[in-house]
Amino acid sequence: MTKPIEFKAGSLTAMSAIVRELDNVKLSDTLHTMLGGLGEFFAGEATIIDLSQLAKAPERADWPGLLSLLRRYGLQPVAVRHTPEHLEDSARKAGLAVLAADAGKMSAERPAEPKPAATPTAPQAALDLTPPTGGAPTMIIERPLRSGQQVYARGGDVVILGGVSNGAEVIADGSIHCYGPLRGRALAGAQGNTQARIITTSFAPELVSIAGVYRTFERGLPPNLAGKAAHAVLRADRNGQHSLNIDALKLD
Template sequence: MNAVSQTGPSIRFRGRSFMAMTLVADGPLEGWLADFDVWLQRSPGFFTGRIVVLDFADTAQSKADVERWIGELATRGVRLVGIEGVRPSLVDATMPPVLRGGRDATLVVTDNVTDSATTPAEPRKPAEPVNMLVERRIRSGQSIVCLEGDVTIIGSVGAGAEIIAGGSIHVYGTLAGRAIAGATFGARAQIFCTKLEAELLAVDGIYRTAEDIDDAFRGKAVRVSTADETLRIAAL
């Protein structure tokens, strides 16, 4: 009798990276949530479909602390794919996994480290902007994030692509995706593009979707800013 070998179904694994937004639990829960709720009122739906990680920054003291943070965010529609900055002993199988090795979108390292034990602390100065220049087309599904300054794109931003900047966004080409400015520097930020076809525009948490953008600005060079808690679009 001839032996017959049967091959089971083939399962393929691929390594793939995704851009995640990280929320930092850098204060008491009640005060942090109060600020977060104000932000959500101005930008409802901002976290819908986003990959979100919560960084406890070593502030969680108990498993109950971790559970409460996760639960409060879940009630606000923020579902976490992972957590950072927490002892593994405070996490169980019902919680998002503890992540390791994450990197900020942009990183600034200074070499003028001082000994805090011997050097008096100086008032903290505002961080200097660190701007990003991208000289290529941003395709659907891609994200460009620079929370420390402006983002300048020399090329188009395709539908389904996303640009997030701490400061302003400059697009020298068609802006067909999502542009979110002022994530760090607030209302000082603006958005500029040479051809507007955007799915979403946002500055300092105030946004408009494609349905809310006047057709008169479609295909035009525009400037987007905020005034009196309103997103303003003006032709250039």
């Protein structure tokens, strides 16, 4: 007889949101800078709030406000870990599971210093809500990024040799170099680096962003750019306001 419910051991691949300050105003500003204010960016990914690097624990935490902020960008918070003891009860009341500090099986965090030639097989980028503190090696992705996959080059550039599919996401604190079709979403200068650039041999993205200044292409790509080698860069006017310029590149 088939049972109406059954339990089996399993694992959950989840985004880690590394939160160093429980100040929702500062977190909102940081997310806006990183993601250009684009709502639903993460498309419903399960998320664990990681407080292991919390600078100073407040007496109270506005969990509902934090959950609402993360959900605004398409994250689905399910748990919190490394939680200060006096904040555990309020986290549970907000609907979060409080994990033990070593409950790492539920998370698929990217190492702080990614190894070159590492290609994720599922969304695995850790969302770090603080600026980089030093240089990082260039991340090199040798295979194509498929729909639903995501990489984050924290503190440096990313080089993609095989292209980016629709529905995939590339985020870098530095520049993005794509030597194949660039589809999906590409966000360079994620921590506010206005000198970052996006360079590709075949321009066909859903969205490009540099330091929070972004462009989308719901109405189609400009004919002079579609499928062509292109270069995206920020340019400042006399008032210091940045605009995102995308120009075709001549490779011959």
